[in-house]
Amino acid sequence: MLSSVALFSLIAPIAAQTWTSCNPLNQTDCPTDTALSMSHEFNFTQTSAGSTWNTTAGTILYNDDGAEFTINNRGDAPTMQSKFYIFFGEVEVWLKAATGQGVVSSIVLESDDLDEVDWEFTGTNTTHGETNYYGKGNTTAAATRAFWHPVESPQTLFHNYTTRWTADRIEWFIDGTSVRTLEYADANGGASFPQTPMNVRLGIWAAGDKDNNNYTIAWAGGETDYTKGPYTMYVQSARVTDFSSGKEYKYGDQTGTWKSIDVIQGNSTVAETLSRPPPKTLAQRWAGLSTGAKIAIYTAIGAVVLALIGVSTICCITQRKAGRRERALADANWEKDHAEVMAYRARYRSQRDEF
Ligand SMILES: *[C@@H]1O[C@H](CO)[C@@H](O)[C@H](O)[C@H]1NC(C)=O
Ligand SMILES: *[C@@H]1O[C@H](CO)[C@@H](O)[C@H](O)[C@H]1NC(C)=O
Numbered sequence: 001m002l003s004s005v006a007l008f009s010l011i012a013p014i015a016a017q018t019w020t021s022c023n024p025l026n027q028t029d030c031p032t033d034t035a036l037s038m039s040h041e042f043n044f045t046q047t048s049a050g051s052t053w054n055t056t057a058g059t060i061l062y063n064d065d066g067a068e069f070t071i072n073n074r075g076d077a078p079t080m081q082s083k084f085y086i087f088f089g090e091v092e093v094w095l096k097a098a099t100g101q102g103v104v105s106s107i108v109l110e111s112d113d114l115d116e117v118d119w120e121f122t123g124t125n126t127t128h129g130e131t132n133y134y135g136k137g138n139t140t141a142a143a144t145r146a147f148w149h150p151v152e153s154p155q156t157l158f159h160n161y162t163t164r165w166t167a168d169r170i171e172w173f174i175d176g177t178s179v180r181t182l183e184y185a186d187a188n189g190g191a192s193f194p195q196t197p198m199n200v201r202l203g204i205w206a207a208g209d210k211d212n213n214n215y216t217i218a219w220a221g222g223e224t225d226y227t228k229g230p231y232t233m234y235v236q237s238a239r240v241t242d243f244s245s246g247k248e249y250k251y252g253d254q255t256g257t258w259k260s261i262d263v264i265q266g267n268s269t270v271a272e273t274l275s276r277p278p279p280k281t282l283a284q285r286w287a288g289l290s291t292g293a294k295i296a297i298y299t300a301i302g303a304v305v306l307a308l309i310g311v312s313t314i315c316c317i318t319q320r321k322a323g324r325r326e327r328a329l330a331d332a333n334w335e336k337d338h339a340e341v342m343a344y345r346a347r348y349r350s351q352r353d354e355f
């Protein structure tokens, strides 16, 4: 297994870039962006994010408080991102930030050509949260664009963090109150105004990791102490509205302007998935069965239990082998996760002219 230091230095050369899998300003063969083309509320309590979101690093659990993004150990940085894009729209996220020095909870809108709109919360700033933006991956003077806003106890209370994004301006709201407005012209004459189709990313990471540069660590509130964890960010729900409608969004040229984006007409596959009635729960299906069917199932369960008692003796013998196999699998998964996370951290933030 590679040590984290070795992994990090392998990744470092690409670290100056924020991450995109295909930048349409450099390449003409990037895949088109699947449109959301509707408004949908994703309720993350008890149910998973479903097939329209992708867990891009680590593991995300779903409980009564919503989606849980936890840092248990060094290298953990669970993240998920929508498979769909919005081309202007509104994103309302109900989030409770993680505690932990240097731990950053984030809501990010990111486009293929690295336009970005952020909400960020550090684990130890219990009075303020930060907003920021980037245009076309331009990280110059990023610190001057970071604004901090008062918010009551973001690590203990859920708040409504909403971003409203149009071709004219971006507006950030906390619990219904507008806290910041960015006009198109004020973003480097529009050149740095986020204006290309965005996906939504939710995640947590340790900006305070000792391998990060001092500025990042200081910005995040200090070095992260992993022994004091776990640190968990919770997301109850996300309501995402696409102001455009169509099947897909495609970059028409390499200018990265909103006028260059072609809206491909047709029905969005994501909208079709989301509009389908949810599958019946187990309880609903059970209630729908006839008495005869239920008796048959009880009988079958009885037979299985008897069989299991017989088999359990044999099981004990094979158990130890299985244990070894599982352990190997867990190690492999850990290694994969760890590699992903290091890559994520490097490419997504750490060497960036951050804040
Ligand atoms: C895109 O191309 C420019 C100029 O060639 C280069 O500086 C930049 O690193 C490239 N970006 C990506 C994400 O490939
Ligand atoms: C999400 O679902 C839970 C459980 O059904 C419900 O109590 C809660 O009100 C829902 N939240 C939203 C924002 O709809």
Ligand SMILES: *[C@@H]1O[C@H](CO)[C@@H](O)[C@H](O)[C@H]1NC(C)=O
Pocket (backbone or CB within 6 Å): 054, 055, 056, 057, 083
């Ligand atoms: C989902 O994430 C995995 C892992 O990062 C990646 O390989 C895959 O291409 C992603 N799928 C989509 C649809 O984004």
Ligand SMILES: *[C@@H]1O[C@H](CO)[C@@H](O)[C@H](O)[C@H]1NC(C)=O
Pocket (backbone or CB within 6 Å): 124, 125, 126, 127, 128, 148, 221
């Ligand atoms: C939280 O952020 C605000 C704004 O940057 C700053 O004034 C305050 O000192 C910070 N508090 C802590 C505990 O870091």
Ligand SMILES: *[C@@H]1O[C@H](CO)[C@@H](O)[C@H](O)[C@H]1NC(C)=O
Pocket (backbone or CB within 6 Å): 138, 139, 140, 141, 188, 191, 192
């Ligand atoms: C990058 O951003 C800086 C600061 O806003 C600006 O002066 C510069 O012109 C931008 N670069 C490009 C290529 O737009």
Ligand SMILES: *[C@@H]1O[C@H](CO)[C@@H](O)[C@H](O)[C@H]1NC(C)=O
Pocket (backbone or CB within 6 Å): 092, 160, 162, 173, 175, 176, 177
């Ligand atoms: C959250 O804030 C947005 C923006 O102000 C508002 O439109 C929305 O109604 C709020 N959500 C709830 C559930 O109050």
Ligand SMILES: *[C@@H]1O[C@H](CO)[C@@H](O)[C@H](O)[C@H]1NC(C)=O
Pocket (backbone or CB within 6 Å): 214
């Ligand atoms: C960063 O921190 C290290 C270790 O504390 C220190 O030696 C170094 O001078 C710092 N560098 C800057 C630029 O603050």
Ligand SMILES: *[C@@H]1O[C@H](CO)[C@@H](O)[C@H](O)[C@H]1NC(C)=O
Pocket (backbone or CB within 6 Å): 266, 267
């Ligand atoms: C889009 O869906 C509607 C309603 O389901 C259907 O009538 C229409 O033919 C579909 N359009 C395309 C281009 O598939």
